[in-house]
Amino acid sequence: MENSKGKQFLSTLTAGVIGSMLTLGVVANTDLLTAKTQGATATETATGNYEVQPTSVKSAASLSDMVEQASGAIVGVVNYQKMGNRFAQDSQSIEAGAGSGVIYQIDGDEALIVTNNHVIEGADNVEVVLNDGEKTTAEIIGKDALSDLAVLKIDAKYAKAVLEFGDSDSLRAGDQVIAIGNPLGLDFSGTVTQGIVSAVNRSIDVKTSAGVWEMNVIQTDAAINPGNSGGALLNTDGKVVGINSLKIAENGVEGLGFAIPSNELIPLLEEMVEHGQVERAYIGIGLADLADVPAMYIQNLPESVEGGVLVTSVDPSSAAGKAGLRQQDVITAINGTEIKNSVELRKFLYSKLSVGDKAKFTIYRGNAKQSVELTLTSTSAREG
Incomplete structure (x- = not known):
């Protein structure tokens, strides 16, 4: 009798597959120095012979230019799933969720996009929405539930910009970071927010559809909202240092967002492109x-x-x-x-x-x- 109960318990336990409900965070940088006019000249102080140069508006403009250029490589990713009987002729696909993605490579007539696995998980069709609103169908060429990463492919003619990966190992707590994504869906596409690196090399347990996994992440104080998953965490040079992936969502908890470090995801992307899996x-x-x-x-x-x-x-x-x-x-x-x-x-x-x-x-x-x-x-x- 006890053996029968044990098997019943084990059967129930085995059947329970817990999918992750992960989201992404976004961060942006602002220049806090007050700028004077571009034409201002250097002046000499009354107490020394060194020059004091007024801050020009160029610094703020260069950040805006970087964001504008980077935004062209940030896309919306829409997960469509069929409802009802999959064998019925009149079955229709509906939007099951939406997230973000980053165009990171153009290879001949194909462009590759990195996003989170949980953004496209269970999809019958995946649609990519470009920065200018143009839409195209994407092919899933690789995915990995444990690392929460996936690679999509679209026609290169839709890729207006590409973002390079930076060195995530060089990040330090306090570094300013910028992120661009689609919080709360495509209605807020291209949202730019700011924050700092709160900590590097954090280890957190994440529930995925392949089981619980201890993930190494970058912690940021960015505001986190559903729909930002798969967006880019950028350094001030405009390079991708992480893919925003998850948050801690509890009452009274603010500013605990996490991104997958670029140095960890690059070899995984290469393996997924080559083999379709890790x-x-x-x-x-x-x-x-x-x-x-x-x-x-x-x-x-x-x-x-x-x-x-x-x-x-x-x-x-x-x-x-x-x-x-x-x-x-x-x-x-x-x-x-x-x-x-x-x-x-x-x-x-x-x-x-x-x-x-x-x-x-x-x-x-x-x-x-x-x-x-x-x-x-x-x-x-x-x-x-």
Whole structure:
């Protein structure tokens, strides 16, 4: 009876796929110096022989010029999904959501756009709206749920501008940043806002359709609104240092927005363009954090086990299935490294191991400690 209840619990747990509701933030810079006329001449102070030069309007104008030029590479991305029976002849697609994107490359007669995966996830059709209001259909050529990135392709004739990537590793807390996007949808397209880098190298747990993932991000104090996802976080040189992706949305919380660093996303974009996905090691199991499992289902586990991951399902044809991993096994270590939860398991699996590697899993089956060795196969963004 207990075994039946356990399987029912595991089946329910496995079926729950939590999609992320991520949004984006925007930031812009203003020159706080009061400018005098362009024709003003330098004057000498009464107490020294050095010159004091009045600030001209050129600084403010150059920022506006940069924003104007960069805006041509910021696009709207509209997710259309079919409603009702997908096989019905009269099924219609409706707008399921909208976000932002950045044209970052022109290759021959094709232009490439980076956006967030959650912006285009589940789309039957994707439409790109250019800065001047012109619209065109886009093709999804690569996507990755864990990194929350996707690459779209449009005809190069629609690309009026391209933005270069900057060095996100050079950012410091306090640096001014600028962002352009479409907060609250296309009615506010091209919105420019300002902020600073609040922190670099933040690690936050993000719920995605491929599971919980620990994401390395740039924190900014920019105002965050739905629809800005996929927009560019720019440095003052007009280069993309991040793709705005998410916010912390809780009562009483303000100015906590996050962007994916450019230095991390560039190799992922290249892999998606080449393979259509990010190749990651795959073992073929469903996961649940031990801390989230009711005690009655793990009552035989030794008290010395303080953390781990419960196997909720096993793909029989996967590496895990072939190696003999079973439902209700508890994974506590991989290659001798302690694993306390599913985030740590995925981080180790995707960061430390590659397709074709052998991995030794330390598990508990009831109260018996065992080792299971398997050879990792490949998948794009499947759980486990």
